[in-house]
Each structure stands twice: as C-alpha cells, then as structure tokens.
Amino acid sequence: MSISPMSPEDALAPGTHIELIDALVEQGWYVGEKVIAPALCDALHQELAMLKEVEALEEAGIGRGREHLLRKDIRGDAIHWLNQESEAQRLYLEAMRRLQASLNQTLFLGLFEYEAHFAHYPAGAFYKRHLDSFRGRSNRVVSTVGYLTPDWPFDGGGEMVIYAADDAERELARVVPNAGTFACFLSESVPHEVLPTRYPRSSIAGWFRRNASLGGVLDPAR
Numbered sequence: 001m002s003i004s005p006m007s008p009e010d011a012l013a014p015g016t017h018i019e020l021i022d023a024l025v026e027q028g029w030y031v032g033e034k035v036i037a038p039a040l041c042d043a044l045h046q047e048l049a050m051l052k053e054v055e056a057l058e059e060a061g062i063g064r065g066r067e068h069l070l071r072k073d074i075r076g077d078a079i080h081w082l083n084q085e086s087e088a089q090r091l092y093l094e095a096m097r098r099l100q101a102s103l104n105q106t107l108f109l110g111l112f113e114y115e116a117h118f119a120h121y122p123a124g125a126f127y128k129r130h131l132d133s134f135r136g137r138s139n140r141v142v143s144t145v146g147y148l149t150p151d152w153p154f155d156g157g158g159e160m161v162i163y164a165a166d167d168a169e170r171e172l173a174r175v176v177p178n179a180g181t182f183a184c185f186l187s188e189s190v191p192h193e194v195l196p197t198r199y200p201r202s203s204i205a206g207w208f209r210r211n212a213s214l215g216g217v218l219d220p221a222r
C-alpha cells in the first residue's frame with residue numbers, strides 16, 4: 001500500500017483536533033479510535049517490523065541524559081527515535097506539527113518541539129504506572145500515543161490504563177492498542193501504564209515539549 005499521494009491533512013481523521021482539544025480541557029486526556037489513516041498506520045507498522053528485523057531497535061530505559069537507566073522491571077519495550085528517514089515518518093511528524101500548532105493557538109501552551117519513538121513491546125512486556133514528566137522539570141507537556149498493530153486480538157492484553165490525576169489508584173480508561181487508535185494526555189498529571197501484552201505490540205509514543213533549560217543547565221533532548 002502506498003502513502004505517497006497522501007497529504008498531511010489526511011493523516012488524522014477530520015475533526016480530531018477539535019475533539020482532542022475539548023477532551024484535554026475537560027479531563028486532561030483524549031482517546032480516539034480510527035484516527036490515524038489506515039494506509040499510514042500500515043506503512044509505519046511495516047517500517048517498525050523492518051527496523052526490528054535489521055536490529056535497529058534499542059532497549060528502552062527510564063530517565064533522561066546521564067540519568068538514563070535500563071530497567072526491565074519497569075519497562076520492556078524496544079525503541080527507535082523518529083528522524084524523518086521515511087515518507088511515513090515525515091507524514092506522521094507533519095501531522096503532529098499541525099496538532100502542535102492547534103494546541104498552541106487554542107491553549108497557549110507554548111509547545112516548541114515534538115520528539116517521538118517507535119516502540120515494540122514483545123510478548124510479556126509492560127510499562128509500569130508512571131508520569132511522562134516530573135513537575136518542576138516540565139519539559140514534556142503533552143504526550144501522544146499512536147497505535148499500529150492491526151486487528152488487535154480481544155485477549156491480547158497490552159492495554160494502556162489511564163488513572164485519575166488526583167488518585168493514581170483510580171482507573172479511568174483502558175485503551176486497546178489497535179491500529180488507528182490515538183491517545184493524547186497531559187504529561188505532568190496523567191498517570192498511566194501499559195499492562196503486560198500477550199502479543200507483539202507496536203506504537204509510536206511522542207511528546208510535545210516546552211523549553212526547560214533552567215538557570216543555564218541545558219535540558220538533555222532525550
């Protein structure tokens with residue numbers, strides 16, 4: 001399937017920006033099904049499979065810069081940072097750039113950058129409950145997750161659980177990681193986790209960032 005005739009405005013379903021912004025304002029998180037165009041999902045899914053095949057994925061860790069640590073007891077995915085190297089990546093990143101512009105125009109978030117990686121969770125992998133950004137060092141402001149695995153089986157596990165900001169024990173939603181589904185939430189306040197998956201699970205996790213360089217200390221990009 002070719003994506004070359006696809007224009008960036010067709011990458012996300014019509015009306016997604018408005019729905020997403022309303023949900024972020026109302027509750028701090030958004031989940032939509034059939035949001036990412038099927039042809040784009042396919043292309044990204046195949047690209048991630050190819051990257052895995054040629055061993056271009058690295059074990060994911062936690063913490064940024066010098067604090068980066070491998071912790072298989074916390075997260076078990078393998079990742080590859082998006083870098084515009086394919087038409088599919090360029091389309092996805094351009095769709096996110098447009099979403100960033102909408103978020104800045106309506107919510108005045110001052111987002112200045114988007115970073116994203118492919119993530120492959122092998123069977124058995126999970127990512128324990130966490131926040132994507134710590135208060136005080138607010139680099140990541142808005143998180144996005146695009147799901148790429150077609151026909152996710154009903155018994156596949158691997159759901160992303162969203163918890164209440166004021167009560168990290170209270171479950172608000174379970175997101176089935178089926179191709180086309182797109183989730184977005186406030187990085188500093190929405191606890192979430194990936195339940196153990198029973199099938200290989202493909203996604204793109206990404207973050208809109210604000211410049212967090214404070215007092216001359218350079219914030220590491222990753």
Ligand SMILES: O=C(O)CCC(=O)C(=O)O
Pocket residue numbers: 119127132145159160192193194203205
């Ligand atoms: O893949 C998901 O559903 C969420 C991944 C996640 O929380 C992260 O990479 O920070």
Ligand SMILES: [Fe+2]
Pocket residue numbers: 130131132192
């Ligand atoms: Fe996360």
